[in-house]
Amino acid sequence: MTAAPLLAAPPLPVPERTKHRLLELLKRHGPQTVQDLAAHLGMSVPGARRHLGDLQEQGLIEARTERPGGRGRPQYVFLLTDRGEAAFPKTYSTLCVDVLRHLEALFGEGAVLQVLDARSVELAGRLQADLPATLPLEERLRGLAAWLTEAGFDAVVEGGEDGVWFIVERNCPNLTVARQYPQLCRSELGLFVQVLGLPVTRETRIACGQGSCRYRIGP
Structure with missing residues (x-):
């Protein structure tokens, strides 16, 4: 008798899925301009800007000014905050438990x-x-x-x-x-x-x- 297949999680609503993809892009590629992010997602710059504004309000990303390659005209780029980084899986707790376990065993x-x-x-x-x-x-x-x-x-x-x-x-x-x-x-x-x-x-x-x-x- 075969086990019943697991039910797939319902898809995220389109706006939330877009925000998650924006966070993933910033995680993988580092600071990005709104134009770069819009191009990656195949959407308009104003549309990307609206999503980025929502993510800023949630404290997940921040904007800063930097010069490409250290020179040229300054441009705004977006990057993850510490809170945004925390949205991605970490193994800190496993590492901490392992360290404490070895510490206890040794000393x-x-x-x-x-x-x-x-x-x-x-x-x-x-x-x-x-x-x-x-x-x-x-x-x-x-x-x-x-x-x-x-x-x-x-x-x-x-x-x-x-x-x-x-x-x-x-x-x-x-x-x-x-x-x-x-x-x-x-x-x-x-x-x-x-x-x-x-x-x-x-x-x-x-x-x-x-x-x-x-x-x-x-x-």
Whole structure:
């Protein structure tokens, strides 16, 4: 008895498919002019420009001015942002898990936490310079949340009533690693304590199947 064929995924709507092709072109060929991209796709320059404008609004691409070959008239080119690069598959999590596994095998269980804690100390030093204790707590929390969001955690600040604040991470970009190495989450908790100089309690954790990582700041 033969297995039933897998159903093919429905095709993307034409505008979305065009945007995806634009991203692929920029990924493969690097910075491109709107004229080059339009020619690749067999479409008009105004049509390509509209799609590129949408991608810019989404933060996936950016425009800059450069001279072809270092000379000649300046021209606008489009290129992927870090967010646009992140839209393509990466194997960072697999590499990280492999490295931590070998580290643990060579130097023992405590080695993983030592390395992650050393990283947290370095990060805390940078953050403390930008978020000194002289700033109001709310401003420091919002600055920390903004930094976390840049790192892919989609973090927000909640609360404020009765002096109780929360940082809520609605995404975990390191989920594959965190599920296998909870030391990563312990190290993150330590980072918050170092940066804020206050007690921090984790109430929920994405790696445990909950919807967010929720940190209570203060007693």
